[in-house]
Amino acid sequence: xxxxxxxxxxxxxxxxxxxxxxxxxxxxxxxxxxxxxxxxxxxxxxxxxxxxxxxxxxxxxxxxxxxxxxxxxxxxxxxxxxxxxxxxxxxxxxxxxxxxxxxxxxxxxxxxxxxxxxxx
Numbered sequence: 001x002x003x004x005x006x007x008x009x010x011x012x013x014x015x016x017x018x019x020x021x022x023x024x025x026x027x028x029x030x031x032x033x034x035x036x037x038x039x040x041x042x043x044x045x046x047x048x049x050x051x052x053x054x055x056x057x058x059x060x061x062x063x064x065x066x067x068x069x070x071x072x073x074x075x076x077x078x079x080x081x082x083x084x085x086x087x088x089x090x091x092x093x094x095x096x097x098x099x100x101x102x103x104x105x106x107x108x109x110x111x112x113x114x115x116x117x118x119x120x
Contacts, residue, residue: 068077 071077
């Protein structure tokens with residue numbers, strides 16, 4: 001009986017060692033994956049900041065003014081005038097009045113009454 005317990009205890013310890021070994025390598029693989037993702041995030045943030053800088057450079061007001069002047073005839077651009085804007089009084093607002101709410105159960109249950117009949 002004692003030998004059986006020693007063998008079972010040894011197998012149990014070996015099983016735990018195998019499990020710990022496997023978990024260790026699985027954890028290391030996950031840590032490496034997280035490290036790779038963090039590196040990719042850093043690269044994407046860097047490329048996003050470069051794209052934002054390029055966008056700001058291309059949208060400089062003096063550059064856009066030059067482009068508008070160069071393409072004035074071809075695009076048919078006209079300067080904005082105050083008369084082009086409407087007043088608040090010209091805005092048409094929708095009617096916000098809602099129809100009365102009726103209970104469909106009551107209207108279906110109520111018998112139709114002829115207006116000529118006397119209702120008791």
